[in-house]
Structures are given as structure tokens and as C-alpha cells.
Amino acid sequence: xxxxxxxxxxxxxxxxxxxxxxxxxxxxxxxxxxxxxxxxxxxxxxxxxxxxxxxxxxxxxxxxxxxxxxxxxxxxxxxxxxxxxxxxxxxxxxxxxxxxxxxxxxxxxxxxxxxxxxxxxxxxxxxxxxxxxxxxxxxxxxxxxxxxxxxxxxxxxxxxxxxxxxxxxxxxxxxxxxxxxxxxxxxxxxxxxxxxxxxxxxxxxxxxxxxxxxxxxxxxxxxxxxxxxxxxxxxxxxxxxxxxxxxxxxxxxxxxxxxxxxxxxxxxxxxxxxxxx
Numbered sequence: 394x395x396x397x398x399x400x401x402x403x404x405x406x407x408x409x410x411x412x413x414x415x416x417x418x419x420x421x422x423x424x425x426x427x428x429x430x431x432x433x434x435x436x437x438x439x440x441x442x443x444x445x446x447x448x449x450x451x452x453x454x455x456x457x458x459x460x461x462x463x464x465x466x467x468x469x470x471x472x473x474x475x476x477x478x479x480x481x482x483x484x485x486x487x488x489x490x491x492x493x494x495x496x497x498x499x500x501x502x503x504x505x506x507x508x509x510x511x512x513x514x515x516x517x518x519x520x521x522x523x524x525x526x527x528x529x530x531x532x533x534x535x536x537x538x539x540x541x542x543x544x545x546x547x548x549x550x551x552x553x554x555x556x557x558x559x560x561x562x563x564x565x566x567x568x569x570x571x572x573x574x575x576x577x578x579x580x581x582x583x584x585x586x587x588x589x590x591x592x593x594x595x596x597x598x599x600x601x602x603x604x605x606x607x608x609x610x611x612x613x614x615x616x617x618x619x620x621x622x623x624x625x626x627x628x629x630x631x632x633x634x635x636x637x638x639x640x641x642x643x644x645x646x647x648x649x650x651x652x653x654x655x656x657x658x659x660x661x662x663x664x665x666x667x668x669x670x
Contacts, residue, residue: 437518440525441668444535451593451668454536455600458611460644462541466533467649470541473527474656480523484516485660488559513559517664524665536597539666543594545653546662548638549646554590555583558660586663587632594633595625614641 448454457463462470528538546552560583598618605615617639625631634642 434518437521437525440522440529441535444525444528447529448534449536451536451539452596453600454534454540454597455604456537456540456597458601458604458608458614460614460641461646462544464645466537467541469531469533470538470545471649471652471656472531473524473533473538475652476527476531477520477523478656480516480520481656481658481661484513484520484664485558485658487512487516488562488660491559491562517667520661520664521667535668536593539590539593540597542666543590543633544638544642545646545649546657547590547632548634549643550650550653550657551637552657552659552662554587554632554635556659557583557586557663559663583663586666590666591625591632595622598622598625598633617641 457466524538525535528535543554547554598621602615602618602622605611605618621634621639625633638646
């Protein structure tokens with residue numbers, strides 16, 4: 394087991410999913426979880442290193458100093474999103490499955506929860522692998538992908554950065570005081586996802602600010618970026634442009650609305666921008 398795998402499986406890196414379930418027959422499930430997850434982690438780590446070698450780190454990405462998203466780059470982004478549809482659907486089904494596993498109670502309920510729960514980690518890494526392989530094939534780095542994901546789904550379409558069907562289910566389970574308990578930590582809590590997104594997009598906005606400052610014809614865009622950076626400095630809990638995407642950056646996005654909405658999932662949102670640290 395390599396260092397990346399060990400780090401993830403021991404709770405560092407992107408974290409692990411832990412189910413505390415009062416049921417029997419977990420030994421085989423635990424074995425399958427470790428085997429499937431280990432294989433997925435090793436593959437995801439290898440492809441991610443190749444991505445960073447080719448395109449650089451997320452924090453180093455410099456967004457294009459143009460309105461909206463260039464058409465060719467939007468097509469690449471959507472091609473990546475559409476190529477992940479099978480893996481996204483599988484993970485979404487697993488998350489949604491946890492909402493109904495408690496019906497009936499007792500051992501049967503616990504086993505259904507176990508089956509749904511242990512599938513989350515391998516499916517999450519499967520989604521990450523599909524994304525990273527598609528990025529390599531389509532010619533896009535993780536920094537650019539993160540920028541467009543944030544700009545379109547959150548800032549423009551108005552989805553919450555903390556949207557998470559899984560955490561809604563976890564809260565419902567806790568309030569029911571039943572025998573099934575679901576716990577997740579290690580970096581995928583909604584507030585942690587938001588913190589990381591804020592950190593990454595703020596760094597990109599700083600990179601963009603320097604680019605725009607060198608072009609007198611981009612005064613409107615520079616003003617919008619500078620104003621948002623000031624807002625972020627004044628409010629540590631703010632998500633970049635959480636009040637909506639400025640007109641200077643929203644230009645040209647409307648034709649892509651339907652395809653963007655079709656490729657978004659509140660169930661998989663917390664897992665979409667996962668990276669190995």
C-alpha cells in the first residue's frame with residue numbers, strides 16, 4: 394500500500410467515510426471496502442499527479458481575462474462533466490439510498506445501511522478517477538475545472554457551495570435516534586468544502602487581478618475583482634460572489650444553462666472537487 398493510500402485510509406488527505414452501524418455481518422463488507430477503495434485511491438493519486446505535472450496546481454491557475462468562459466473551454470468543461478455521468482449517477486444512487494435504508498428497523502435495516510454506506514468511498518474515488526481521466530483526455534487542468542465549476546454552478550446558477558444531500562440525510566438520522574448512525578469527516582464536511590473553495594477561488598482572483606491590472610481596457614472586470622477581494626477580506630465566511638456573478642463575468646453563459654443544470658447534482662456536489670493533498 395503506497396503512501397497516498399495509507400494517508401487517505403487513515404483519515405488524512407481527503408478523508409474517509411465511516412459508518413457506525415448496529416448490525417451483523419460487517420467483516421466481509423469491511424474487507425471489500427478496503428480492497429475496492431485501495432485500488433481506486435492508488436489510481437486517482439497517479440492520475441492526479443500527472444494532471445498537476447502537466448497543468449500546475451489549482452492555486453496557480455490564472456483565469457482568462459475575458460468575460461464569461463471562452464466557448465471552446467466551456468465545451469471542454471461540459472465534455473468532462475458529461476463523460477462522468479455514469480459515475481455521478483452511481484454515487485447519487487448510493488447517497489439517495491441511505492435516505493430509505495432505515496425503513497423497517499432492526500438488523501435488516503442496518504445491513505441495508507451497511508451495503509449503501511460501504512459503497513460510498515469506492516464510488517467517490519470512481520467519480521474522481523473518471524473526472525481526472527477526462528481532464529487529461531480533454532486537455533484541462535484541475536485549476537481551470539474548479540474555476541468554471543464555481544463560476545457556473547455556484548456564482549451564476551446560484552447553487553450553494555455547501556449543498557449536500559448526504560449531510561441532510563445524516564442530520565435526519567441523528568434526529569430520529571434510530572439504530573443507524575452515519576458519520577463523515579476528514580475534509581468533506583460542507584463547511585470544509587466551502588473553506589477550500591474560498592481559498593482556491595480567492596487565489597485565482599488574485600492571479601486574475603494582476604492580469605487585469607496590466608490591461609487598461611479591462612477596467613470594469615478589474616473593478617469587479619478588486620471589489621470582491623475586498624469583500625472576502627472583510628468577511629472570512631463569504632464565498633466568492635455569493636451574491637451573484639457580475640455582469641462583466643456572466644456574458645455568454647445563457648446558451649449553456651440547460652447543459653450545466655443537467656450535469657449538476659446536489660448529492661455529489663461535496664465530492665466533485667476532491668483532490669489528494
